[in-house]
Amino acid sequence: MASLGSTRRTFAPWADPTAKPYIRFENVTKRFGDFTAVDDLSLTIYEREFFALLGASGCGKTTLLRMLGGFEQPTSGRIFLDGQDMKGIPPYRRPVNMMFQSYALFPHMTVEANIAFGLKQDGMPKPQIAERVARMLKLVKLEPFAKRKPHQLSGGQRQRVALARSLAKRPKVLLLDEPLGALDKKLREETQFELMDLQYELGLTFVVVTHDQEEAMTMADRIAIMDKGKVLQVATPAEVYEAPSCRFVADFVGSINTFEGSVTRAGSAACIRDRSGAEFRVADAGAAAAGDTVWLAVRPEKLRVSRERPADAENALDGEVWDIAYLGDMTVYNVKLDDGRIVKASTINSIRRLEDALTWHDRAWVSFSADAGVVLTR
Amino acid sequence: MAGTWGRFNVVALALGFAFLYLPIVLLVIYSFNESRLVTVWAGFSTKWYVAMLNNRGLMDAAWVTARVAFLSATVATVLGTMAAVALTRYTRFRGRLLFSGIVFAPLVMPEVITGLSLLLLFVAINFDRGFATVTIAHITFSMCFVAVVVQSRLITFDRSLEEAALDLGATPVKAFFQVTLPVILPAVIAGWMLAFTLSLDDLVIASFTSGPGATTLPMKIYSQVRLGVTPEINAVSTVLIAIVAVGVVVASLANKRQDVLRQREAGGE
Numbered sequence: 236m237a238s239l240g241s242t243r244r245t246f247a248p249w250a251d252p253t254a255k256p257y258i259r260f261e262n263v264t265k266r267f268g269d270f271t272a273v274d275d276l277s278l279t280i281y282e283r284e285f286f287a288l289l290g291a292s293g294c295g296k297t298t299l300l301r302m303l304g305g306f307e308q309p310t311s312g313r314i315f316l317d318g319q320d321m322k323g324i325p326p327y328r329r330p331v332n333m334m335f336q337s338y339a340l341f342p343h344m345t346v347e348a349n350i351a352f353g354l355k356q357d358g359m360p361k362p363q364i365a366e367r368v369a370r371m372l373k374l375v376k377l378e379p380f381a382k383r384k385p386h387q388l389s390g391g392q393r394q395r396v397a398l399a400r401s402l403a404k405r406p407k408v409l410l411l412d413e414p415l416g417a418l419d420k421k422l423r424e425e426t427q428f429e430l431m432d433l434q435y436e437l438g439l440t441f442v443v444v445t446h447d448q449e450e451a452m453t454m455a456d457r458i459a460i461m462d463k464g465k466v467l468q469v470a471t472p473a474e475v476y477e478a479p480s481c482r483f484v485a486d487f488v489g490s491i492n493t494f495e496g497s498v499t500r501a502g503s504a505a506c507i508r509d510r511s512g513a514e515f516r517v518a519d520a521g522a523a524a525a526g527d528t529v530w531l532a533v534r535p536e537k538l539r540v541s542r543e544r545p546a547d548a549e550n551a552l553d554g555e556v557w558d559i560a561y562l563g564d565m566t567v568y569n570v571k572l573d574d575g576r577i578v579k580a581s582t583i584n585s586i587r588r589l590e591d592a593l594t595w596h597d598r599a600w601v602s603f604s605a606d607a608g609v610v611l612t613r
Numbered sequence: 614m615a616g617t618w619g620r621f622n623v624v625a626l627a628l629g630f631a632f633l634y635l636p637i638v639l640l641v642i643y644s645f646n647e648s649r650l651v652t653v654w655a656g657f658s659t660k661w662y663v664a665m666l667n668n669r670g671l672m673d674a675a676w677v678t679a680r681v682a683f684l685s686a687t688v689a690t691v692l693g694t695m696a697a698v699a700l701t702r703y704t705r706f707r708g709r710l711l712f713s714g715i716v717f718a719p720l721v722m723p724e725v726i727t728g729l730s731l732l733l734l735f736v737a738i739n740f741d742r743g744f745a746t747v748t749i750a751h752i753t754f755s756m757c758f759v760a761v762v763v764q765s766r767l768i769t770f771d772r773s774l775e776e777a778a779l780d781l782g783a784t785p786v787k788a789f790f791q792v793t794l795p796v797i798l799p800a801v802i803a804g805w806m807l808a809f810t811l812s813l814d815d816l817v818i819a820s821f822t823s824g825p826g827a828t829t830l831p832m833k834i835y836s837q838v839r840l841g842v843t844p845e846i847n848a849v850s851t852v853l854i855a856i857v858a859v860g861v862v863v864a865s866l867a868n869k870r871q872d873v874l875r876q877r878e879a880g881g882e
Contacts, residue, residue, distance in 0.1 A: 306776055326779040339777035343795045352791075353781030404781065 246456060247471075248281040255318075257282040257440055258303065258408065263312035265298050265464075272298040274464035275312070285434050285441045287455035289448060291487075295464040296444045300410050303442065304333045317407065327356070332406035336413040338397035340385040346372070346396050347381040353404045371399040374433070391422050398430075402437070409434075411443040415450060427453050448488050452476070460484050476534075481613045485532045492538070492578050493611070494531045501525045507610070511574050516549045518606035533608035538580035538601045540568050540593060548602035552578065556597045568593065570601050637854060644847035661844040662852075671849060674833035677744065678813060681829060685751035686808035692752065693759025693808070694801055698789075700760070701767040719757045727754055728821030735822065742824030750822040751812040758811060759804035766800035799867040806864035810857045 248254035256279035265273040273295040280286045288296040301307045302314060305326035314321045321329065332353070341349050350371050354364045372378045375395035385393055394417065401409055414430065415423040431454050434441045445451050451458045452472040459469045460483075468480040479485035482493060496509035498520055505520035507529060515531055523529045544551050557577060558569035567581045580601050593599055644662075648655035665671055696716050703709070719727060731750045735742055774796065778788035794801070816831040823829065828836075830853065834846055 304776075304780060306779075326776070327782045327784055331780075333777070333780045335773045335777055337771060337773050339771065339773040341774060341777070341792055341796075352778070352783075356782035356787070400777075400781070 246283070248284070249279070249457060254281060256280065256315075257284070257317060258442070259315040260299070261313045261315070263299075263302065263309045263314060265295070265302060265307060266310045271464050273302070273309075276464065276466055278459060278466060278469065280440065280442060282440055283438055285431065285454055285456045286443070287451035287458045288442065288444045288461060289446070289451040289458050289487075290461035291446060294461040296461050297412060299461075300333070300412055300442060300444045303408070304331060304410050305329045330406055331408040331410055332401040332404055333410040334397050334401040334412065334414055336416055338385075338393050338417075340393060340396055340400070342385055345382050345384055346377060346388070349385070349396055350400045350403050352400065357404070367403060371403050374402070375399045390417055390419075391426070394418060394426065398433075402433075402439075405437075406439070408440045408442060411441060413445055414443060415447075416445075423450070430454060452488070460487060462487075478609055479532065479611065482530055482532070482611050485609070485611060490535055490579060492533050492535065494533075496529060496531060498523045498525050498527045498529055498610075501527075504605075505610070507531050511572070511576075513552060515608075516605045517608060517610055518604075520610045521612070523610055523612050527612065530611040531608045532611055533603050535567065535579040535581040536565075536583070537607035538578065538603050540570065540580045540582060541600050541602070542593070542597070544600045545602050548600070549605045550607075551600050551602040553598065553600045554578065556593050556595055556599050559593070559595065568599070568601075570599055640847050641851045641854070644844060644851040646844050646847075649844065661848040665845045665848045665852075668845060671830075671833060671837075671845070674828050674830045675849070677827055678830040681744065681748050681751060681819075681827075682809050682812040685748045685755060685812045686805050688748075689752045689756040689808040690759050690801060690805040693756045693804055694763050696756070696760040697763035697767055698793075701764055701770075716757050716760050719754045720761065722754075724754075724815075724817040725821075728818040731818070732821040742822060742827075744827040746822045746824065747819050747827055747829065750818050751808075751815060754815075754818060755808035755811045758807050759801075762804040762807060763797065763800050766797050770797060799870065803864035803868050806860045810860045813853065813857060 258278075258280040260276055260278040263273055263276050264271065276295075276299070278299075288299060290296045298307060302309055303316075303321075305321070305324060305328075308323075316329070316331070341352065344352070347368055350368045351364050354367060359367070368381075369378075372381055375398055377392060377395055377399065380388060380392060380396075385396065388396065394414070398414070411430075415426055418426060427450060430441075443451075443454065452475075455472060457469055457471055458475050460467045460475065462483055468475060468484045470478070470480075475484060475488050479488065479491075485491045485493065494507070494509045494513075494515065496507040496515070498505060499508050499514070500506040501520050501524050503519050505517045505523075507515045507517055507520070509515065509531070517531060520529070539545065539548075540556075544553070552570075552572055554570040554572040556568055557571035560567040560569075563584070565581050565583050567579060570578045570580060572578060578601050643652075643654075645657050645659065646654055647658040647660070696712075699706075700709070700713055700716070728750070731746075731753065732742075734740075735746050740746060770793070774792055775788050778792040779785065783791060814831060815829070816835055819829045819832055820835075823832065830849065834849060837843070837846055
């Protein structure tokens, strides 16, 4: 098992130029009347990948999923699945299955009959159907509920029936539309790990649509962040978080402080002067040239809050503690700079310290190192 | 508030019910009258029910009505359901507005005009009037009622159920019969009941489109009443009322049960 775990960690076919993509979107556009839901989008997904489409509602992520399922036809562009062009292939002839956001369980059928539905359509012999249904029920731990109707189940149980039903046909790709959206927080966290284990054990390709960034970060091998029908970045959760491609991504995933400024020295060991005149030392300004307008983005946990300016601080700003959110495991400070900007800094409460804590209206310094931030050019 | 308004409400309700149902109650009571005179009570008797059963003309008419109602309700349900599916599913096809207009026009069309136009049509194409023409006429006007009932259910039908069926490998036809139809079945049954009772009651359209040998029960009752009311007619009418009442109650119960199930499903999250 240990060796399996380590293989999983090195799973990165997207970094391998010889790896063949399993699903390929080629310049896909989808219009509904005047509205462009998906705009000239290209994307590749690899076999056995857990791929998340992340974005706010209306960004086109569900349309993309529905095109893969065959429920919508692209206005232009092509979609390939395992090398085969999917154009004109109806949903009932595609080797993919979908788990619907509403679960779409058949209300007039028992749990058993729901799971068996797809197998019956394929004309599988009855004993085999029974065996497969039993295996699926065991997989999702619903054996005692086989004879129940969907309305006699809890939300979490329904979700598992929907999952079992969509897995029963052993599809090459499972599409999941907000699979955990209807569950409460605690159940959602448990189910995330169950889904990941299932995907790994069955060796399937999962494409999941979600608006919940935490969910995407936890589960996915790679995340595509979408906005207005376009993909802004496709990367691993860590890359998306630590090296966002643009301000939208930086802002959408987690929270972040951005300082607008212009580059005064480009390249490595660069300098950025923000609009208040403060100079920031930056380890690497990337492709930005001197004079360019850029945004220095720093995550709150990479900022340090202190009463005095730390001696070794490469970058420091001073202000007034404006708001404190004590979350138990960490504390988030909103520090108001003298020009009115709010800087957010979070501190892990790794030691129990109840005295001499910073409090409202204290003067404080926020500091960060030269390599704490990322320079964004758009 | 409960005092004065309560009394006012009770009186209003009683008057309303009396206005609606007193004639029917009288009719039912007098169907059990011993006397031949319709308006004079002479003791309880079921002899008019026996007389009714022995009245060949009346029984023939009842049999015609039952067959017409059954056949027309069944065909109207099939056509009405198809129309409702087309209207809810394909929201953008050429002539949709015209189609929905045609489907729903008979709801507000005066029966006399529907009857007359059908009569003219049958005469024009030289169709011998009789059992077939009454049935066709009843299908025409009851179809739109079925369409309305089924459409109202389809509007709240979760399309993703059908998509899930397609996704799992069912062709569109199979998806309809295995998933959509079972789910909307209570509405379809309610539509059938409605069509059945409408056909059972109909006098005007049947009078226009019927021919010799296909006299329906309402036609028979109407013609007999013109010769003088007999308690036999009261007895037949009572039976008719009972059938219609049972039909309406069953249809509304079926719909109600469905609503409860749906609510429970929605609330169970």
